[in-house]
Amino acid sequence: MSLERWQLQAQKGRDILQNSIPKQWLLPADRLPPVSQKSVVEFPRESGLLSERELKITDMSATALVAEMSKGNMTAEEVVVAFLKRSVLGHQLLNFATEFMADEAIARAKELDEYYRRTGRLVGPLHGVPISVKEHLSFKNRTCNTGYVAWVDKVATEDALLIQLLGKAGAVFHVRTNQPQSLMHLCCSNNITGTTVNPYNRALTPGGSSGGEGASMGFRCAPLGIGTDIGGSIRCPAAFCGAYGFRPSTLRNPGTGIKVASSGQETIRGVVGPMASRSVEDLELFQRAVLEQEPWDHETSLMPVPWKTVPPTRNMTVAIMWDDGWVRPHPPITRALGYAKEKLAAAGVKVVDWEPYKHKHGWEVISALYYPDAGAKQRELMRESGEPARPLTEWALSYSRPSPLSHAETWELQEQREIFKDEYNALLKRRGVDFILSPTYPAAAAVMGESQYWNYTAIWNLADLPSAVFPSGLTVDPKLDVLSEQDKKYIPRDEIDEREWLKYEGPERYEGAPVGLQIAGRHCKDEETLMAAKVVEEIMKGEKKDSKL
Amino acid sequence: MSLERWQLQAQKGRDILQNSIPKQWLLPADRLPPVSQKSVVEFPRESGLLSERELKITDMSATALVAEMSKGNMTAEEVVVAFLKRSVLGHQLLNFATEFMADEAIARAKELDEYYRRTGRLVGPLHGVPISVKEHLSFKNRTCNTGYVAWVDKVATEDALLIQLLGKAGAVFHVRTNQPQSLMHLCCSNNITGTTVNPYNRALTPGGSSGGEGASMGFRCAPLGIGTDIGGSIRCPAAFCGAYGFRPSTLRNPGTGIKVASSGQETIRGVVGPMASRSVEDLELFQRAVLEQEPWDHETSLMPVPWKTVPPTRNMTVAIMWDDGWVRPHPPITRALGYAKEKLAAAGVKVVDWEPYKHKHGWEVISALYYPDAGAKQRELMRESGEPARPLTEWALSYSRPSPLSHAETWELQEQREIFKDEYNALLKRRGVDFILSPTYPAAAAVMGESQYWNYTAIWNLADLPSAVFPSGLTVDPKLDVLSEQDKKYIPRDEIDEREWLKYEGPERYEGAPVGLQIAGRHCKDEETLMAAKVVEEIMKGEKKDSKL
DSSP: OOOOHHHHHHHHHHHHHHHHSOGGGOOOGGGSOOTTOOOOTTHHHHHSOSOHHHHHHHTSOHHHHHHHHHTTSSOHHHHHHHHHHHHHHHHHHHOOEEEEOHHHHHHHHHHHHHHHHHHSSOSSTTTTOEEEEETTBOOTTSBOOTTOGGGTTOBOSSOOHHHHHHHHTTOEEEEEEOOOGGGOOSSOEETTTEEOOBTTBTTBOOOSSSHHHHHHHHTTSOSEEEEEESSSTTHHHHHHTTOEEEEOOTTSSOOTTBOOTTTTOOSSOOEEEEEESSOHHHHHHHHHHHHTTOGGGTSTTSOOOOOOOOOOOSOOEEEEOSOOSSSOOOHHHHHHHHHHHHHHHHTTOEEEEOOOOSHHHHHHHHHHHHOTTTTHHHHHHHHHHTOOOOHHHHHHHTTSOSSOOOHHHHHHHHHHHHHHHHHHHHHHHHHTOSEEEEESSSSSSOBTTOOOOOHHHHHHHHHTOOEEEEEEEEEOOTTTTSOOHHHHTOOOSSHHHHHHHHTOSOGGGGTTOEEEEEEEESTTOHHHHHHHHHHHHHHHHTTTTTSOO | OOOOHHHHHHHHHHHHHHHHSOGGGOOOGGGSOOTTOOOOTTHHHHHSOSOHHHHHHHTSOHHHHHHHHHTTSSOHHHHHHHHHHHHHHHHHHHOOEEEEOHHHHHHHHHHHHHHHHHHSSOSSTTTTOEEEEETTBOOTTSBOOTTOGGGTTOBOSSOOHHHHHHHHTTOEEEEEEOOOGGGOOSSOEETTTEEOOBTTBTTBOOOSSSHHHHHHHHTTSOSEEEEEESSSTTHHHHHHTTOEEEEOOTTSSOOTTBOOTTTTOOSSOOEEEEEESSOHHHHHHHHHHHHTTOGGGTSTTSOOOOOOOOOOOSOOEEEEOSOOSSSOOOHHHHHHHHHHHHHHHHTTOEEEEOOOOSHHHHHHHHHHHHOTTTTHHHHHHHHHHTOOOOHHHHHHHTTSOSSOOOHHHHHHHHHHHHHHHHHHHHHHHHHTOSEEEEESSSSSSOBTTOOOOOHHHHHHHHHTOOEEEEEEEEEOOTTTTSOOHHHHTOOOSSHHHHHHHHTOSOGGGGTTOEEEEEEEESTTOHHHHHHHHHHHHHHHHTTTTTSOO
């Protein structure tokens, strides 16, 4: 059987990946867990590949690693080697990488160590922190395909601005990660390097579109990662993989050099933001390191707003959105929100219920604005190589109106977008609510290929509320999360609600999935939102319960 | 001869204006200067309408007026009455108003005086300051026509957000001012209230599109005014009328409730900003009063950036752009720049020459982005009433491509816009230049109907550089500004350069026109730009020459 042209082209992308894998750390197939084994999160310890010290290193947060390196207790080199080994293992189990950059990463780590030896100082706030990077951020002299076969051999001429800034802050980039075709799935499959799976349950998706990053964070292939988000693409992978993710306000983090199909489109703006495997604190570390370099002075569309320090407090009003009024969340999500309510109230946080505001209308606006050209650009790129559209690409393209929007229609929708933003922010103020705690997605994690409902996350893209995801500490529980008699009698509001509700045949289908919650803050209150995520998580985990926050 | 439907409709707009004029202050026609008299700037004193005290009041800056009111030396009522009288006179001479709001203004002033009597304090930083307002800013329960006959009876349901904020700061709105059809002339004519003329020479235009404001400032009908600017519409009227104007960075001042034909269009964003009759300081007073009310918390697309205080300094590098490389400025402009260079250098400011960067390319980008719909929305509005397009409306519409841009074309141009912005800002940094001092327009002021070249101002809209206009202190001089032998031999670069150059038949054509200069700062350096405008103006006028700035 002869291969089609696009398959030959796609092979180039796979070759880049294969050639980049540091072979010395590959585990023979017979030492890997069986394909049928769902959860692999415990495998790093079982594998024998990592030393005790490496296991300890890869369990640490970026903040903790930097602290150790600042005291001379660890070298950047051993840190990146530990994460590289874990990444190679993770890739064998999860197929999350598109390219390893081991030699450069180790060389850079050695430079950092040399700098530290010479000066006794760190080069910057991210000194020696390994960061995994979603593939569509450009690296100079490397290909950047954005999940399109047509672009597998397109070489970037410069590092993305964000990469430059993080690099100056001391970050070490060791692995680039997978993304879906078109970047518009909340799953992670493309025709080049295939499908990435969830470390907690390999029958589940790690989410998308920053799905490689989700897997990387969930398996701890790096303490920090970089994702992008136009409808949930940072937050869903973070939630599905038991990790942390932050969607900053638009025009805060620099997007220069992040390759997308519809470059120059501004109807809905994507954002780039941090993901973390261990803590909210690391998300903040990332943001501060970027913004203290004043990226707005290079990328002039950004807001010239420095990152500020917001002290933690429990003196806040958190509203819980149990349901968005359209699609009912699955039982594990509702249980996690109930648990949050109980713990927060007990900790003295004011907790109220959030009545959602026009979320269905919001979806009509944002979904029409994703593809004002009726997806022409995406289809053109697929046609260019001849690659077939993946099912979830067709799904996302189906959001678009049948034919391109006229300018008048585009302007009308943009006006609706601005009205929605202004009204949502005014509503938060009027109701005296500081933060909205909500599901990230109707399910704890989607079954592979089933990630069809975006609106728990996309609504905050439209309202442009900063929003963070953190693990609730709960996972889908075969005993606690069975459908109650009442659940079984639930009459869905419409066919979309029904579609999502019926996916929950029972907890077994989502075995082992962590439940991530989403917290959104008021407009432009990025710093406050991360503070709240940290405080809420600590309260839910019972940490620091005696501290006088 | 029977009137056409649009003429009957337009009459409604004229009726609103006529009915609003406070008749007690109208001067009989026989006491007005002859129509042939060009300059009317001295007429307020000659008219006998204003008392000495009223002449003094109307000669003061907003800052000085507030200071007097804070000491109880003046009442808000006498201040607004003085400016109302001057406005009525100005309107008789210049046709600059679309509606007077005398009763409300006086009532508001009385409230302010009562507040001051009761508390001994001012209500806010603009306590009792009369502000004239370009018509397309909405006032609740008043019509808002934006220069279109189709809209003459459209009533606004709310004050524009900026009006609300200025009102809270104590401003008193006494007159609304004229604008051209489509808002896209650098002149000021529409089919409703007609044509506004320049107080320094009534054969010249006051500029546009904030032309009513230009006349208002030039004639001192208010110490402060409000204009909008998408290609020079604040700065040209300020320059043509010997006044001050500021184009802030986009997304700094609130635009909610400012009515435009293509609402929701974002390809090029207009801005709203202050104009002033007396000083740069007043521009800053306005900006501070608005931004200290955190408009971004209402209009969420705005940058959450407070107004900051920038102390004056001469420790700056000012680059002089003598020519934009496309259209040669007329002799009076070049003379004013030469004078600036001499004075600045003598004052110890570092002065260099500015080599323009791709201004023609910039114009190609911005002009295509003004009308991505090929002007369909504008034509639709004119068709709605049946009003004919004014010649300069057709002129501006001719900037558009023949047919609507595709989404791909729009995105490509938007990308070019961002690249241009980033590159221009990077260039300023690389060259070590803080500010660019330049012409505002090729001529000191355009002859009525001739304002065809936008790119001395539009280029800063594209680069999104904050830019201020201030009077150089020079006016077109019949002796100094004659064409030299060398001038007469000038070979224009192309037909556009030729068109503009040939308009300068000699200084007589521009008799009495003040020469305003434009100063642009780096991206988002709004405060610094106003500081520089103030320092440069002071140096040029020889004021405070001994102060140790």
